[in-house]
Amino acid sequence: VPHDGQQAEPKTxxxxxxxxEQPVSAKTSNxxxxxxxxxxxxxxxxxxxxxQRCSTCRSAVHPPxxxxxxxxxxxxxxxxxxxxxxVYSSTSLSPREGAPYNVTLIDLDEGFRLMSSVEDREHxxxxxxxxxxxxxxxxAGIPLFVSDVQ
Amino acid sequence: VTxxxxxxxxxxxxxxxxxxxxxxxPDVSALELVAQATGRAxxxxxxxxxxxxxxxxxxxxxxxxTTTVSGYLGIRPRYQDSTAIGGASFVDHLGHAAAAIxxxxxxxxxxxxxxxxxxxxxxxxxxxxxxxxxxxxxxxxRMPASAYALATARHMHEYGxxxxxxxxxxxxxxxxxxxxxxxxxxxxxxxxxxLESRVVSSPLTVRDCCLVTDGGGAVLVTSAExxxxxxxxxxxxxxxxxxxxxxxxxxxPDLTRTAAVDSGARAYAMAGLQPTAVDxxxxxDAFTINPILFLEDLGFCEKGEGGSFVSGGRIAPRGDLPVNxxxxxxxxxxxxxxxxxxxxxxxxxxxxxxxxxQVPDPHVALVHANGGTLSNQVTALLGDDSTx
Numbered sequence: 352v353p354h355d356g357q358q359a360e361p362k363t364x365x366x367x368x369x370x371x372e373q374p375v376s377a378k379t380s381n382x383x384x385x386x387x388x389x390x391x392x393x394x395x396x397x398x399x400x401x402x403q404r405c406s407t408c409r410s411a412v413h414p415p416x417x418x419x420x421x422x423x424x425x426x427x428x429x430x431x432x433x434x435x436x437x438v439y440s441s442t443s444l445s446p447r448e449g450a451p452y453n454v455t456l457i458d459l460d461e462g463f464r465l466m467s468s469v470e471d472r473e474h475x476x477x478x479x480x481x482x483x484x485x486x487x488x489x490x491a492g493i494p495l496f497v498s499d500v501q
Numbered sequence: 502v503t504x505x506x507x508x509x510x511x512x513x514x515x516x517x518x519x520x521x522x523x524x525x526x527p528d529v530s531a532l533e534l535v536a537q538a539t540g541r542a543x544x545x546x547x548x549x550x551x552x553x554x555x556x557x558x559x560x561x562x563x564x565x566x567t568t569t570v571s572g573y574l575g576i577r578p579r580y581q582d583s584t585a586i587g588g589a590s591f592v593d594h595l596g597h598a599a600a601a602i603x604x605x606x607x608x609x610x611x612x613x614x615x616x617x618x619x620x621x622x623x624x625x626x627x628x629x630x631x632x633x634x635x636x637x638x639x640x641x642x643r644m645p646a647s648a649y650a651l652a653t654a655r656h657m658h659e660y661g662x663x664x665x666x667x668x669x670x671x672x673x674x675x676x677x678x679x680x681x682x683x684x685x686x687x688x689x690x691x692x693x694x695x696l697e698s699r700v701v702s703s704p705l706t707v708r709d710c711c712l713v714t715d716g717g718g719a720v721l722v723t724s725a726e727x728x729x730x731x732x733x734x735x736x737x738x739x740x741x742x743x744x745x746x747x748x749x750x751x752x753x754p755d756l757t758r759t760a761a762v763d764s765g766a767r768a769y770a771m772a773g774l775q776p777t778a779v780d781x782x783x784x785x786d787a788f789t790i791n792p793i794l795f796l797e798d799l800g801f802c803e804k805g806e807g808g809s810f811v812s813g814g815r816i817a818p819r820g821d822l823p824v825n826x827x828x829x830x831x832x833x834x835x836x837x838x839x840x841x842x843x844x845x846x847x848x849x850x851x852x853x854x855x856x857x858x859q860v861p862d863p864h865v866a867l868v869h870a871n872g873g874t875l876s877n878q879v880t881a882l883l884g885d886d887s888t889x
Contacts, residue, residue, distance in 0.1 A: 388634050414636040440658070440756055442650035443703040444643060454642040454702075456651055456751055466637045466751040474703070477658040493639045 372429050387415035390429065392492065398485035400432040400494055402463050411463035434483025435460050435499070441475035457481055457496060469496045504770040505600075505741070510889045512599040513728035513735030516546030517845040520717035522834050523685050524619050531562035532573055534615030534717030539574060542719035547732035548609065553721075555580040555607030557594035561837055562616060570613055580607035586745070587872025588785055591720070591840035592879040596741035598722045608723060612844075615717030616836035637749055643702050646710055648750035648874035649788040650702035655756040656790060657704065659805065664704055666808035668695035670789040671708050671831050673817035678828025680818060680858035685714050686832040695789075709789040711830035711839070718841035720848075725889075736848040737889060739774065739865070740882040742767025750874040757805075761798035761869060761878040768867075768880035769800075776800040779882070780863035781850045782822060783843040785871040786829040792816065795869050796824075799880065823860045826850060840870040844881070851885050864888055 387403070391414070394401035403412040407424035418425045436459040445451040451473045458464050469475045470487055480499035487495045518541030520534035535558075543550060556578040558566035567581035580601050584593050591612055598610035642648065656662045672692055678684035690708065698706035728735035744763035747753045769775060776799060784795045793807030801822065802810040810816075816824035825831075827846040830839045847866035849855050865888055868881045 414634075440651040440655040442642070442647050442654060442705075443700075444641070444647065445700065452641065454640050454647050454651070456756075464751055466640055466642070466749075468640050477654060 387417065387427075391415045394429070394431075395488055395494060396492055398489045400434050400459075400483045400488070402430055402432055402459070402461065403427040404430045411459070411461045413463040413465050430461070432459050432461050432483065434485070436481055436496075438469070438475055438477050438479050438481060439464060440477055441469070443474050455481075455496070465494065467494050467496050469498055472498060504767070506771055506773075508599050508603055508741065509739055509771055509773070510737045511603045511725055512722050513725050513737045514595075514720055514844065514848045514883065515723050515728045515731045515733050515735055516542035516548065516719070516721035517848045518542040518545060518719050519683065519834075519842070519845060520615060522683050522716040522836075523714055525617060525715045527620050529617060529620070529715075531560065531615040531617050531717070532569065534617065534715065535570055535613045535719070536573060538615065538717040538719035539611060539613055542721050545733050546721050548721065550574055550576060552609045553611045554578055555598060555601055555610035557582045557584075557591075557598055557610060557612040558614065559583055559585045559590035559594075559838065560614070560616070570611075576611070578607070580610075586877040586879075588787065588838040588840045589743075589870040589872030589877040589879045590838065591718075592843060592868055592870035592881050593743055593840075593877075595720065595722065595738065595844060595881055596743060596879065599738050599741065602722065602724055608727065610722040612720040612722065612841060613718070614838060614841045616838065617715045618837040619713050619715045635749075637751055645787070645874050646705060647702040649790055650705045651750055652753075652756040652794070652875060653704055653788070653790040656793070656808075659757055660808065662793065662808035664696055665692055666812050667704075667709060667789040667793070668692040669811050669814075670786065670792050670816070671695045673811065673814065673820070674786060674825055674829040674831035674833075676817045677826050677858060678832035680856075681828050681833055684828040684833040685712055686828070690832075705788060711787045711835040712832070714834050714836050716834045716836035716842075718845050720841060720844050734852045734885070736851045736866075736883045736885065738881060739884045739888055740768040740770070740772025741880070742771065743877070743879045745877045747876055748873065753875060756875075757794070759794050759798050759871075759875050759878055761795050761871075761880065764878040764880040765799040765869070768882050772882040772884075774865065774882060776867075778865050779867045780823075781826060781847065781860045781866045782824045783827075783847045783866065783868045784825060784829075785839055785843060785869060786825055786831050787835070787839070787871060789831070791871060792824060794875075795871070799867065799869060818858065826855065826858050826860060838872075840872070840879075843868045843870055844883075847883050851883060
């Protein structure tokens with residue numbers, strides 16, 4: 352189920368499980384190999400924050416790949432993150448040309464971490480809450496976040 | 502538990518040398534620095550290049566590093582290893598050379614490195630083209646500095662480590678560098694200077710970051726038995742361990758705890774030694790957070806106490822624990838990858854050759870190298886003949 356929106360809706364684990372798709376096994380499929388990166392990009396452009404869920408050990412997997420880095424299972428299925436998370440660490444850069452920006456590690460509530468940027472902020476506080484910006488991510492083609500503090 | 506205990510004391514470093522360092526100019530190549538350092542190390546050991554039958558290299562300047570170096574020097578190795586794990590490669594090569602020598606696959610190993618990173622236009626060197634899709638580069642981190650900045654910010658958040666404590670690492674390195682005639686940076690440096698320098702990637706300023714210099718190094722390793730007949734006082738490999746936890750910083754499980762916990766434990770187990778036995782410490786200080794993390798992870802202080810541990814000049818000259826006695830990557834030399842220089846300084850300290858920066862009567866030296874974005878960790882323990 353593609354994520355529809357500007358606002359990421361909080362989801363219960365049960366709701367998340369319902370959005371989970373059938374796993375595609377790299378080991379048994381007769382279809383030609385399609386890079387999970389391509390699938391990932393497609394979903395980001397549709398406004399989702401995609402990740403993979405291991406069908407065997409239930410680990411959340413990001414960045415996308417063909418086998419679970421925790422247990423080695425090749426049964427990974429796509430899931431859509433609720434887009435809410437907490438800042439694990441952040442650094443700010445001020446290029447000689449252009450606006451200052453931050454590079455931020457975000458722990459998503461589903462249990463995976465990614466590098467991203469919190470838009471419209473120069474400095475981002477560790478521990479602060481952030482949420483996925485579907486609109487900006489769709490435009491940029493990469494996941495971007497905004498602060499959850501109004 | 503396999504500790505590789507049979508490697509303990511089985512090989513020795515018998516020749517170490519730097520090439521010309523600093524800024525060698527645009528007409529000198531990285532390969533020429535390798536050759537210069539190798540020539541000096543061979544002279545020191547009293548060996549001919551024809552004695553070398555194992556070659557260990559990594560380079561960001563030339564492909565097939567071991568073949569390139571062997572071809573240039575006229576060596577026909579029967580064993581070669583271009584393990585490429587960033588700046589940690591060369592201490593890794595030391596462990597691999599020991600295993601190869603003990604297995605009888607070679608007898609005299611050359612570990613060599615050369616780089617003209619400064620004369621080639623600076624910038625922090627990336628080892629060759631990276632064709633793997635990155636989920637980090639679209640966010641424009643300045644790598645590797647931003648990765649270490651993220652680790653620094655997290656360490657400050659969790660343990661209250663301060664900017665002043667980080668600056669103490671840079672100031673201690675500078676004080677050691679002032680005792681080393683070939684160190685690149687010799688001017689006075691204060692905590693305030695570090696804090697007021699240009700921010701590269703917050704919270705790190707340019708003085709929290711290693712230098713960009715030219716330089717090369719060579720290390721010769723052979724069996725403990727053959728070492729007895731050579732010119733230089735042997736420095737025996739007592740223990741070695743490596744560990745790798747991730748490639749990308751976004752995949753590092755805990756930014757305040759590195760795989761040095763594991764590499765150190767493996768090295769100590771092989772050597773049968775504890776941190777208390779170590780007389781002199783050489784840590785890869787690519788950024789000021791590194792020595793703080795490694796002093797914690799290698800057991801010199803508790804997790805989270807690294808900041809206070811380095812304060813008050815404790816790791817500076819005349820401090821309680823001599824760390825990075827050549828001035829380190831922060832003030833002595835950092836030509837893209839620094840690992841080989843850790844070994845060179847440790848061996849010279851064990852031989853007692855270091856002049857005004859000589860640590861009094863050391864018997865055990867710890868060398869710890871880091872590669873990638875805190876990805877690869879390699880620890881080695883070296884000792885004089887009293888430790889066998």
